[in-house]
Amino acid sequence: MDSRPTKLDYYADMRSLVSESTVVSFLKGGDDGRSALILESTIFHPQGGGQPADTGFITVGDGEAKFAVEDVRSRDGIVYHYGHVENLVGDGVVEFETGKAVHLHVDESRRKLNSRLHSAGHLLDMCMKNVGLGLEPGKGYHFPDGPFVEYKGVIPPSEISNKQKELETEANALISKGGKVSIAVLPYDEALEQCGGFLPDYIPKESTPRIVKLGSNPGCPCGGTHVHNLSEIISVKVSQIRTKKGVTKVSYTVG
Template sequence: MELTTPTKLEFYDQMLKLQSKAILVHYFKGDDGRKALILDNTIFHPQGGGQPSDTGFICVTDSNLRFCVQDVRSKDGVVFHYGVAEDSSMENELEQGKGKEVILQVDESRRRLNSRPFVEYKGTVPLNELQSKQREIEIEVNALISKGGKVNATVLPYREAAELCGGSLPDYIHPGSNPRIIKLGDNPGCPCGGTHVSDVSEILSMKLQVSQIRTKKGMTKVFYTIGT
C-alpha cells in the first residue's frame, strides 16, 4: 500500500481539541494482522518523541459504527489509527467507507496524562558540577510548576521560530522550514510536535525529580521522572 498524501495534524494548531471531523481515506489490515484507519486529518497524537499515542474512538457519521482506537503511529507523514470495530459485523461498512465523514473523539484522561511539559537544558555542565546542577534544575522546574504559565503552540517561519527560542534552533531543524514552537509562560520557546497542558499550573499535583544528567559531544541531556 502506497500513500503519498500526508495526514494533516490538527493538534499542531489546536492542541486542546478533543473532538473533530475528518474524511475516511482508507481502512486496511496490516501484515501483522492489525486493522487501521487512515484519515485526511487527525487530532490523535501518534506515538513519538517520547510521548505515548492518544486513544479514543472514531465513529462513522449517521451510523452506529464505532472504531476503538488503541494505538496511533506515523510513517512518512501518514497517520495510522490502529484498533478494532466494536461490532465486527459492521467492518464491511469501513471497507466500503472511503470518502465518508467520521467523528474523532480523543480520550481526555489519557491525553491529559501524556501532555505533561518537558524539560530542555541547553549548554554543557562540567563533570564536577553535575550533582549540584541536578538539584538546581529540580528547584528551577518545580518553581516554574508552582508559578504556572500559559502554554502556547505556534507554527512559525524559521527565523521567527529561532527568535522565539532565544536566537537559535537545534541542528535538526532545517533553515527554510516552519517549525512548531511550544512556549511555557515567559520562558524561551522550544521546537516540539507533542501535546501539552494549557497552563503549567495544571500539573501542580506533580513534582519533577532529575534522575540523571549526561554530557556527550557538547550536548547535555537531562533525564527526569514526574511523580505525585
C-alpha cells in the first residue's frame, strides 16, 4: 500500500463539500464489517483535535458504486474513510480499484454544525481574556453531545456565576458584530507572530503550522474546520462553569 500522507484539501478550502480524488487502496470489511477507502486527497475531516469526523459518501463514475462514509480517522498521516458499499455494479464487483477516480460528498449539515461548535470553542478562549480571566486554554471537546473547553487554573467560587454571564454576553456580542475567520499554513516564525508571540511546545520549530484567526485577534494552531465569519455561529449559551483539581471547565452550546 502507498504510504504517502493523504493530502488534506479542507486545510486550505473548508467551504467545498464536493471534490474529486483517486483511490490509493480499498480495504475490505474487517471484523466489524466496515471497509476502508484510502485516497490521494480528501475533503473529509478525520476525527481529532476535539472535533468529530465528517460523514457523507464517495462514488465511482456515474454512481455505479457508492461508499457510505460513516467515520474518518487519520493514522501516521494517512486518512482512512470507514464505511460500507451501498450499491454495486451490475456483476456485483465493487469498483474501487487503485487508480480509480472518485467523487467525494461531505454531509453539509454535520460539517456546518461541527464547524460552528469548533469556532465557538475558540471564541470562548478569546472571551475568557476579554472578561479578565487569563487562564491558559487546555482540552477542547467540540462534539454536539456536550461541548466544552477546559483551562488551567480556577475561578473563585464567588465569581463563577457572574463570570458565566459575562462570558456568554461577550461571546454573543462578538458574534453579532461578526468577523472574518482566516486560515493559513505559515512558516514557524510567521505563525509565532500571528499567535501573539506564543506557540505550544508541541509545535516543532521546523514545522509550518496551520493557524486559525478569528477576526483581528491573535491566532492559534488548529487542524479543524471552522465557520467563515463569526456571525455564522449564530449564538452561544454558556451552560455551566465548573472548577476541579486546578482546572476550569466551561460547557457551552450553540444556537
